[in-house]
Amino acid sequence: MATVRIPTSLRKLTQGKEEVQASGATIGEVIASLESSYPGIRARICDESGALRRFVNLFVSAEDIRFLKNLETPVQESDEISIVPAIAGGQC
Amino acid sequence: MNLVDLIGNTPLLPLPAIPDRPRIELWGKCEFMNPGGSVKDRPALQMIRHAIASGQLTHEHILIDATSGNTGIAYAMIGAALGYRIALVMPENVSAARQQIARAFGTELIFSSPLEGSDGAIRRVREIVAEAPKRYFYPDQYSNESNPLAHYLGTGAEILATLGDRITHFIAGIGTSGTVMGTGRRLKEHRRAIRVIAVEPDDALHGLEGLKHMPTSLVPAIWRPEECVDEILPMATEEAWNAAECLSHQAGLLIGHSAGAAVAGAHRIAARLPPRETACIVCILPDRGERYLTLSRRE
Structure with a gap:
């Protein structure tokens, strides 16, 4: 299971947890796994077509998935995935 | 004349008409x-002027504050122009361009967690000031009455001087x-009937840099x-970004996303008005779009 770091603005959905575990061989599968554990989280980070929202960045071990294979980016068990808002304003 | 004398008295520009709403x-x-x-x-100038006048800020102090960008650039520029030392605490995910601009003025940057947004920066600056209170002047733009005062004395008065009794709605x-x-x-002092509308992001996770989702944020003391x-209008990031892009295409105005949010808000207000009603809506365009061009990349 990979570790996913959750920004404060989404921690309401993860019962306040800063880090959660999720399974999947790709980022897309990890998001599906997150959604089954924490319903509602997918709609916050992906748009209606399933693509990553433009103001959300996802990093796999410090690499931006937009510069890798996007939602098809492979994920290893030992990877740390970070969901980082593209902007810095406002979230508590 | 000093550089700071160029602050304020900004132009009020007519924006492209709303389709089918010539009035x-x-x-x-x-x-x-x-x-x-x-x-x-x-606000940066008003807060600094007040602090100098009241003796809270001297050349021995370092002005420190939490900022997601524009206030920091303002402090940095004014500090350089008037000869005061500035330190800024910002979340690590503030755009690279903004960090570089602040650094160009010789300002010290201190980073807080990118996962905690501007509230993480606020908490960090409070810790730093608590450790050495005599070393710093902390204006705290979220609680400093000079912040709204700058707009009471400047922005509001300027809008009234240009549009007078015509203004019906104000959106920021x-x-x-x-x-x-x-x-x-x-504006309300001038005429109570002017409707004042505040636009906020519709979700805690949003892409409108500089704006706060109040229900999930540390609420500023000046927010009353x-x-x-009269109204708080929730705004989706995509709607605001689209409005900003539209204005750059249609009017050559490359504005930032918070300006897009205000313009999108104006369009929503206009759509609600009866078909033949006249209205005069003023939106604040806080900054240019260049500062956000690298937003989809973290550099």
């Missing part, structure tokens, strides 16, 4: 024309809330909407 005037207050490139020059995004509170108070705000 609705739409105006943009061009805050990006301030020398630091944003609306934040106004909420970040610290200084713009909407100060301008709103001035019952005094002058």
Whole structure:
């Protein structure tokens, strides 16, 4: 299971947890796994077509998935995935 | 004359008409024309002037504050122009361009967690100041009454001087809330019927840099909407970004996302008005779009 770091603005959905575990061989599968554990989280980070929202960045071990294979980016068990808002304003 | 004398008195520009609504005037207050490139020059200058006058800020102090960007650039520029030392605490995910601009003025940057947003920066600056209170002057733009005062004395008065009794609606995004509170108070004093509308992101996770989602944020002490705000309009990031892109294509105005949020808000308000109603809507355009061009990349 990979570790996913959750920004404060989404921690309401993860019962306040800063880090959660999720399974999947790709980022897309990890998001599906997150959604089954924490319903509602997918709609916050992906748009209606399933693509990553433009103001959300996802990093796999410090690499931006937009510069890798996007939602098809492979994920290893030992990877740390970070969901980082593209902007810095406002979230508590 | 000093550089800081160029702050304020920004132009009010007519924006493209709303389709099929020729009786609705739409105006943009061009805050990006301030020398630091944003609306934040106004509160930064007012807070610094007040602190110098009251002896809270001397050349021995370091001015420190939490800022997601524009206020920091304003402090940095004014500090360099007037000879004061500046330190800024910002989340690590503030755009690279903004960090570089602040550094160009010789400002010290301290980073807080990118996962905790501007509230993480606020908590960090409070810790730093608590460790060495005599070393720092902490204006705290979220609680400093000079912030809305800058808009009461400047922005609001300027809008009235240009449009007078014609103005029917005023729309601005909420970040610290200084713009909407100060301008709103001035407009309401002039004529109670002017509707003051504050635009906020519709979700805690959003892409409207500089704006705050109040229900999930540390609420600024200066935010007292019952005094002058008629309505709080939730805004989706995509809608605001689209409005900003539309204005750059249609009018050559490359504005930032918070300006897009205000313009999108104006369009929504206009759509609600009866078909033949006349209205004069003023939106705040806080900054230019260049500062966000690298937003989808973290550099």
